[in-house]
Amino acid sequence: MRDVVIIGSGAGGGPLALELSRRGLDVLVLEKGPRYERQDYVHDELTGRQPGVFVPKVSEDPHVLVRAGTAAPELTTLGWIGSCVGGGTVRMGGYFYRFHPDDFRMRGRFGPFEGLEDWPYSYEELEPYYCRAEWEVGVSGHGGPEDVPRSRPLPMPPVDCHPLAGAVDAACQRLGLRTYSTPRAVNSRPYGGRPACSYCRFCGEYGCPTGARGSSQESLLARAEATGRCEVRARVMVKQILVGLGGLATGCVYVDAEGREQEVHARVVCVSCSAVESARLLLLSKSGRFPDGLANGSGLVGRHLQFHSGSVARARFLVKDHPDKELLNPNPYLGRSLMDDYFLPPGVSPLAKGGILRFGISAPEPVATALRLATHASGQLLWGAPLEKQLREHFREGLELHAEVFQDFIPNARTYVELDPEVKDRWGLPSARIHLHEHEHHRLAGKWLMERGLAVFEAMGANELKPGGIGYTTRVHAHGTCRAGNDPRTSVLNAWCQAHEVPNLFVVDGSFMPTSGGAAPTLTILANSFRTADHIAARFRAGEWH
Amino acid sequence: MRDDAAPLALSEERVRTFAAAADRILPGQHGPGAAEAHVVGCLPTLLELPVFAVLRPHFESALDLLQSMARELHQQDFARCSASQRDALLLRLQGIPHPAARRALGALVKATLMGYLGDPVHGGNRAGLGWKSLGLWIERHGGAR
Numbered sequence: 001m002r003d004v005v006i007i008g009s010g011a012g013g014g015p016l017a018l019e020l021s022r023r024g025l026d027v028l029v030l031e032k033g034p035r036y037e038r039q040d041y042v043h044d045e046l047t048g049r050q051p052g053v054f055v056p057k058v059s060e061d062p063h064v065l066v067r068a069g070t071a072a073p074e075l076t077t078l079g080w081i082g083s084c085v086g087g088g089t090v091r092m093g094g095y096f097y098r099f100h101p102d103d104f105r106m107r108g109r110f111g112p113f114e115g116l117e118d119w120p121y122s123y124e125e126l127e128p129y130y131c132r133a134e135w136e137v138g139v140s141g142h143g144g145p146e147d148v149p150r151s152r153p154l155p156m157p158p159v160d161c162h163p164l165a166g167a168v169d170a171a172c173q174r175l176g177l178r179t180y181s182t183p184r185a186v187n188s189r190p191y192g193g194r195p196a197c198s199y200c201r202f203c204g205e206y207g208c209p210t211g212a213r214g215s216s217q218e219s220l221l222a223r224a225e226a227t228g229r230c231e232v233r234a235r236v237m238v239k240q241i242l243v244g245l246g247g248l249a250t251g252c253v254y255v256d257a258e259g260r261e262q263e264v265h266a267r268v269v270c271v272s273c274s275a276v277e278s279a280r281l282l283l284l285s286k287s288g289r290f291p292d293g294l295a296n297g298s299g300l301v302g303r304h305l306q307f308h309s310g311s312v313a314r315a316r317f318l319v320k321d322h323p324d325k326e327l328l329n330p331n332p333y334l335g336r337s338l339m340d341d342y343f344l345p346p347g348v349s350p351l352a353k354g355g356i357l358r359f360g361i362s363a364p365e366p367v368a369t370a371l372r373l374a375t376h377a378s379g380q381l382l383w384g385a386p387l388e389k390q391l392r393e394h395f396r397e398g399l400e401l402h403a404e405v406f407q408d409f410i411p412n413a414r415t416y417v418e419l420d421p422e423v424k425d426r427w428g429l430p431s432a433r434i435h436l437h438e439h440e441h442h443r444l445a446g447k448w449l450m451e452r453g454l455a456v457f458e459a460m461g462a463n464e465l466k467p468g469g470i471g472y473t474t475r476v477h478a479h480g481t482c483r484a485g486n487d488p489r490t491s492v493l494n495a496w497c498q499a500h501e502v503p504n505l506f507v508v509d510g511s512f513m514p515t516s517g518g519a520a521p522t523l524t525i526l527a528n529s530f531r532t533a534d535h536i537a538a539r540f541r542a543g544e545w546h
Numbered sequence: 547m548r549d550d551a552a553p554l555a556l557s558e559e560r561v562r563t564f565a566a567a568a569d570r571i572l573p574g575q576h577g578p579g580a581a582e583a584h585v586v587g588c589l590p591t592l593l594e595l596p597v598f599a600v601l602r603p604h605f606e607s608a609l610d611l612l613q614s615m616a617r618e619l620h621q622q623d624f625a626r627c628s629a630s631q632r633d634a635l636l637l638r639l640q641g642i643p644h645p646a647a648r649r650a651l652g653a654l655v656k657a658t659l660m661g662y663l664g665d666p667v668h669g670g671n672r673a674g675l676g677w678k679s680l681g682l683w684i685e686r687h688g689g690a691r
Contacts, residue, residue: 038687039687041687042665042686042687043684043685043686043687044664044665044667044686045663045664045665046591046592046595046660046664046665046668047591047595047665047668050595050596050597051596052596057596198685200684200685201682201684202684209687210687328681364680364682364684366663366676366677366680366682366684367659367660367663367664370659370662370663371656371659371660374655374656374659375652381640381648381651381652381655382655383570383571383572383636383640383651383655384570384571384572384573384633384636385573385575387571387572387655388572388573388574388575388576388577388579389576391679391680392576392577392679392680395680395681395682396680396681
């Protein structure tokens with residue numbers, strides 16, 4: 001009998017594993033995907049992030065997508081965040097923003113709007129855990145917006161930035177906007193026994209071969225295992241959580257890499273498979289007491305699914321027109337963000353909520369870029385000397401910047417997860433069927449925010465402004481499916497991410513979040529997990545589960 | 547997962563045709579071209595890539611079309627045609643008003659670029675000449691440039 005079994009090893013599972021094993025508890029982490037090592041994380045455009053490496057192949061392990069207004073379900077990879085030890089944090093860019101205090105009270109601030117609901121705790125209650133996550137993982141940066149208060153500075157100064165960072169600051173100042181240093185889970189100096197960043201030209205979507213980026217694997221699980229009290233088992237697929245006669249979770253059943261079924265017994269069960277898969281696991285865990293899925297008496301498991309809504313603006317700067325700006329300096333970091341547009345002025349959208357604008361330098365990605373350049377604006381394919389000329393001009397004569405924002409995905413009745421009636425995964429279990437409806441706020445806010453990004457590039461003297469996508473549903477963030485709240489009729493989990501109906505079951509990834517925030521959620525997921533870990537440890541200490 | 551019905555390797559004839567076509571797609575007018583960068587060396591990796599599996603039929607169509615046009619018009623293999631003859635044949639392929647021809651040429655250009663700019667460990671982009679022509683260097687295991 002283990003003290004704790006944790007299902008999933010990403011941003012939710014990592015803090016639990018570290019904290020609970022540090023406090024003397026016996027912890028088992030079960031991860032569906034493989035365990036990679038640093039040397040496996042190659043910066044190879046052709047092979048470094050292909051299907052099956054971080055996210056399952058659609059042919060082997062599909063999700064199903066039904067878009068509102070269409071009849072035909074399609075197989076998709078949407079809803080997979082990262083299937084490997086470390087989960088999605090293994091391939092994240094590591095943008096570690098804090099949410100704004102009003103993200104925790106969206107309904108309080110904006111009134112009823114679709115599925116928006118307040119969190120069962122405030123920013124102030126999470127704040128010490130934001131600090132804990134920033135120091136445990138290792139976040140570099142400086143300062144931040146005044147209306148996001150902090151009780152402790154970041155542990156590391158910002159990474160060195162490209163000379164253009166100053167131009168971003170100056171242009172924003174002229175526009176009356178206040179830039180701040182983008183907080184990154186990237187070591188700007190050796191930290192946590194891991195080296196400083198090597199300033200490669202890859203980052204997000206690839207693994208980090210140096211260990212400088214603070215994935216759950218590098219910064220949390222490694223130390224958890226070093227306590228001697230945490231075992232991480234990779235390549236095991238949990239099929240079901242087991243429930244005893246008393247209505248408590250008793251452990252789980254998994255299929256190992258050799259195809260054998262094994263049972264694990266534990267005093268406490270923590271689920272952290274990311275929002276779509278955590279909901280699926282609960283829905284699969286039916287029993288006499290829970291005929292609609294574990295902890296699902298409310299019928300809300302799988303509901304309030306939220307991804308993020310993304311928008312992007314790009315701009316090109318030519319060396320000949322910006323001779324003083326060292327455009328071709330290979331430093332990959334622009335490192336600037338704006339929170340000025342986190343709330344929208346009246347008239348943009350029925351919901352006056354925006355997001356953080358993150359300014360960055362587009363990675364060279366020579367293969368992908370060349371493939372794009374080979375198709376002329378007219379649609380004609382380029383080859384021969386004209387193609388060579390285009391390639392050399394693009395890479396040698398200018399630089400592309402982007403401004404990206406992740407806005408709130410509005411929770412709504414038509415976006416949710418259920419078990420698919422037909423499609424199965426490779427273990428024969430019903431796959432997750434995702435129903436998706438994108439509220440028009442995504443487009444309205446996205447268009448405005450994208451134009452704000454273009455305005456900054458224009459103020460910087462960009463040679464070419466390139467409007468990008470607006471309000472697209474992102475694939476790398478998922479939230480909401482096991483909503484946390486104080487009322488068991490309208491939530492699955494309480495403020496400690498404990499299932500209302502199952503006192504020794506916790507769901508600790510993005511599933512708990514009533515709203516998705518206008519920024520990447522990873523730091524918030526980590527902070528919440530540290531908070532829940534403290535709570536679980538305290539209850540063990542009080543003798544609750546022995 | 548590999549489709550077992552498709553042969554693992556390309557025929558020698560198609561490989562030669564690819565090398566000869568790549569030599570005109572990136573002729574090396576102002577720096578190393580596809581030939582000097584040994585683009586064709588990347589083929590074994592390309593043929594294993596899931597993303598290339600979708601392109602492969604169109605890629606092979608392009609090679610076969612170029613070869614058959616060369617034999618018809620010049621009574622010899624595409625690979626033996628002169629540079630200007632090969633350019634004319636590529637233009638001819640580009641001029642065919644059919645979506646399949648456009649996809650075929652597109653796949654051929656894509657394969658050339660993947661072989662020119664993919665990591666040298668895969669056999670193309672010899673000595674990083676493709677990257678160097680663009681002022682780039684990419685460390686396989688992290689590192690700066």
